[in-house]
Structure formats: C-alpha cells, structure tokens
Amino acid sequence: MIDRDQLRRQIEDDLAAQHFPAARAGLERLWSAHPSAALAGFVNGCYERLRGHATFSPLRVAVLRSFTVEPVLPLLRAMAWMQRLDVTVKAGEFNAYAPELLDPQSWVHGFAPDVVILAVQTRDVAPDLWDNFADRKADEVQATVRQVLDDFRNQVRVFRSRSQAYVLLHTLELPEHPSRGILDAQAGGSQAEAVRAVNDGLRRIAGEFSGVYLFDYDALAAARGRAGWRDEQRFATVKLPLRAESMLALAREWVRYLCPLAGRSAKVLAVDLDNTLWGGVVAEDGVTGIHADREHPGIAWWNVQRALLDVKRRGILLAICSKNNREDALEAFRAHPGMPLHLEDFAADRINWVDKPANLREIATELNIGVDSIAFLDDNPTERDRVQRELPGITVIDLPDDPMGFAAAIRACPVLERLAASEEDAERSRYYAEQRQRATAQESAANVEEFYRSLFQKVEIARLSTSTLARASQLTQKTNQFNVTTRRYSEQQIAALAETPGCDVYTVRVKDRFGDNGLVGVMITREAEPGVCEIDTFLMSCRVIARTVETAMLSFLADESRARGLAALRGWFLPTAKNAPAADLYRKHGFEAGAASVAGSCWTLDLVRAEVICPDWIELTAPHAEASPASGQTGGHSQASEYFERANAQ
Amino acid sequence: MQSSPETIPSWDSLQHLNLVLALEQEFRIQFTPEEVEQLLSVEVAANVLEEKRVACEVS
16 A cells, blocks of 8 residues: 555655656656545646646646536646646636626636536536426426527537637436436336437537537446435535545546547557466466456456457557567467457567567557557556656556456546547558558569559548548647648637638548558648638648658649639748658749748749649549639539538538 | 634635545545534634544644
C-alpha cells in the first residue's frame, strides 16, 4: 500500500530539486492510489508547477448545468492532468444552461471554450418523467418527450450557429426504482422507455450537427450501480446529487471524452507477449504450455485479445514489443490458431532481446508516427516503469496484479477511445498489410518511373461531403509531414469552410493496384484577392508520399483556377519541425518564390504562362471545371456537394 | 482553533461544502445535514469528528 504522506513529501522534494519526470511519475502513482477531493488541491498545485517542464495539451471546458458541479471540477482537472491535459474549466450559473446556450451575450462566448459539457439530470429537465410519472397519461408522456427534445434541439442549434466548440450532451438517467415498479418493464407506458426515447432523440440531434456528441451519463450511473450513485440528502440540501465516489467516476469519465476531443489519442498500441497476450512464458512453458482460451485461467488473456481486436477496429494499429526468441513467439501464434489474435493483426513487431524503449522507437519509425503516439501494454511493472522513464511522452497502461482485470484496464484507457470513425479507421490494419506489398514492388522496379507506372494509381478528387467530413478533419489534425501550412480543423470548422463563399474544400482518394489507400489528401482553397486562388491547406498522408500524387493534385488546382478565369495560384510554406518533406513542393512544380516572412515563404504560379501537368501514369478523376462568366464556358456543370445542398435546405 | 466563517473573509458556502466533502472522504464518515450546518468553526468540526471517534490533529 502506497504511503500517501511519504509520497507527497517525495513529490515536493522532486519538484524543489527540479526532477520533473520523477515528480510527474510520483503524482500519477499518488493519484491512482488515492484519488480524493482532499488530494486534488495538492495534485493540481503540483501540476501547475510542472507547466513548461513537460508537454500538456491545453483545453478550455465550460460546464453548463442543472445541478451543483463545483466540487467535481478540481477532480476533473486532476484526472485530466493524469492524461497530459491542462484543463481550464468554468461552470455556468446554477441551472442556467438554457439561457447560457441561447444568449448571444452569454459568458460562454467570451470564454471561448473548446468543449461545452451540458450536465443535466432527468429530474431537472423532464420532471414529468421522474417523480410524477405515475400521474401522467400516455399522450402527456409523449408530449413531454417531444417538448424536451425540441428544447434541446433548439438550444444546440442556436449555440452551434454562434460557436464552433464541441458539445457533449449528457444522456438522461433512468430511475433506480421506476414509478410503476416491476410493471414498468412490461409492455406499454414504460417510464424507462420514455427516458430512453429522449436519449434516442438526443442521439439524433447529435448526428444533425457537427461536433456534437452524447456523453452517456445514464450508462455511467448504471455501470457504477444506480443504487450507490446518487446522494438524495446532499441533493436536497445543496443540489449536489452525487456521492463522493460518483464524483470521481464522473470526472474520470469526462476525461475519457475530452482526450479524443483534444487529440490526445494513441495511433499504435504496442503489446508484450508473455503473460500479457497469453498466460505463461513461451520460452519456459513451451508453445503448448501457454493459454489464451475460454477456460480458466486462459480466459483472462482471451479477453485481453478480444479487447485488442476491438481497439484495432477503431483504427489503432497493433504492434508486438516482446523480449523473446522470435521463432518461439511466431510458433506460439502458429500453434494456437484458435486465439482471437493472429500475426496478421499486427502492423509491426520487435521480438528480440533488445531493451523495450529502443524497440518502441524503432516501431514508431517503421510505422511513421511520433513515439508519443504509442500506448504500451506490459504485465511487468518494472518494464512499464522503465519505458515511462525513458519515453515520458508514451502512454503506459497501468495494469492490476490480477490478469482478470487486464481487459477492463485496456478498455478504460482514454487514449484508445475515438469519437468519430471512418472507413479508413476500420481498414487501417489491412492497409498496412497491403503496404508491405507496395514496398516489395518498389524494391523490384528497375527505375522510379517504372515503379510509378507499375502502381496503376487512380487519384479521385471530390468536393467535401457529409460522408468524408470526419476523415477530412482527422487528416488536418494528424498530418504533420506532407503539410504545407499545418492548419488544424475540427469537423465543424471544415464544414463551415465548405459553406463559405469563395472557399473550396476538396478530398483526395488514391487507389492503386494493391488496393484502396482511402482518403489521403485534403486541399482547401480560397479566392483571397480577385484573380488569385490561394491554397490555405494542401496535405497528403505519408501513405502516398513520393508517388507523384501531389503533382496530380496541383494539376487539378491549376486547371480549375484557370477555368474560373483566375490569373495566379498561390501557396505558403510554413515550416515546422516535421514538415520538411513538403518544403520543395511549390518550387518543384514551377511556382516562383515571392515574399518571405518570419512565418514562411510565399510561392506563386502564373496560370497564363505556366501549367502543372498531371503525370500520364496517374488516372485522375476530378469535379468538372466551374463555368465562369469571364471564360464564357456554358457546358460545365458544377458538382455541388450533398453538404452544400443540405446546408442550403436548412 | 477559532477559524470560522466569521473570521475568514473568503469562507463561503462553496468552501464550506468542499470542506465537508473533504472531511467525509478523508475520515470515511457521513455528516447529517444538521451536523453540516453546525460545522461553523474548526473547533466544532474537531468536536464532531471526535464524537464520530476519529483521531485527528488540527492546528
């Protein structure tokens, strides 16, 4: 048992001596063992002293609410610091969530939050569905459900029209004891069904707007146990409906949603093998002596593997990082074909006797990601500790002693959560298998042009649509290397750009002979001054780097601008630590260097005198050129996106 | 021991609630609403905790 006071003193000593990584490790251990209201003040104070000495993602959160939340806020900040989030949080006035969402002068707009949490209770927003339910007739209940949903939809709509902040809507909780007792579970007139109808409606509302998500408060209370969730006495006196443990659970759960919204997400989950993926040590117990099956004790690791498969389906890559003889490990997979996981499920592996931090760095390089995008899973606390010390930016998943708790720990890890999913995410692992084939093709081509031709690439450029919105936003947030301006856009921001007159948002899909790379490029242009098309964003996933796809993309922009009667195509290159691969893009395509500034360099293509030609080894599909009054073209039909049409229809 | 809402200017109802919650969690006890109202000085808090048979040092 960790001695709390001793650990506090140790942390203070480490801070005073400027041993910042040790202080942070100590704070994580202290808070994991003793999360509490009393300790939150100490923990938050220590982390404020760590600002500037470690990397944190800042996030501004506004909590609009129908009940007392103030005691939860320091807990939220402490839970957030654990996940490397520096949260600035402010609660709205008591039960004033509706005017605060609707009023254009509301403090919320001045506060400029990144995320707004709407923390409301069934008993506050829909009292007819709570205490007095037994008095209501069926048609009154339906009217209540409709009214509640109309109010929510209106509040969200008005708020979204003035703010691009993410919105997290609490679902309404079911009562612990329905008004009608066990009769409620039977057919007809159920209270639980009425509350669920509101929640289903909230889900539809979230789907109608960009960047609005459900926070499943009801599921949280149910998972923790409705019986011990509420504090009726505290609610009666100070309108705080939560017991101490519930407040901690709520803070923790809020952070599980804030992490993906803040971009604090892992791209790769690197896992150990012995006693992590299966019970036993393959080098000692032999391939037949290890277990991951539905019996005891193998069920613990069966569940771990099922959890990893679920993580993989969210678009997170799996990698193996194990100290083992490689042949033994591969043989273990071959000898147990019934295990949920197979070798092909892993995008990379380092199975050797080298230290794990070095292996993890190599995995990051091989998969072309930053080492901080890795989450690490290992049953051995010594290995976990070592990896955390040497690679402080990695997320190390804390595991309990009992393997039966491993799967739950994986599923509870916030950096493995996602709030949006795209086709690309589900198929990402398959893409990496195809990528190994592409690499082999590249090695065997005699020269680079032969390699390009051998790919049979098809580049499809299209306008942004509702179905590509999530992936396009994700690309602007994750692409660091081939990105000339590194502008990050949320879904709602990109949608707003697509609707702005003079602004165009394009997505780029690349297929080749090995398969579909999916959506891998985004281009955003605007007519910044008359006659000039300015490139706000031009990025490509590193999947399709060095295959002349960028030439095809630029050729489209040049032809499109020329067809609209514009005289020049202009783009900026804003250098960052990671985007050197894009530095020569404009120069290589005949753009001329212009003004330079501290931020970067400006490049211009004279559309009258120069052109960008799409390589003949690429088959390019693009929207037809816009008919321009100046050019006198009449044939071209502009392909308005579904998104434009929907936006105009509302 | 004479610290109280009257002597510490910034002591407001929210601070009072935070103190109550922290004490409850720290000593694993529950105050009744009546006791909460009475927790108006550190001295009273110490007495109530004593009644609930908790050893604590207050300065």
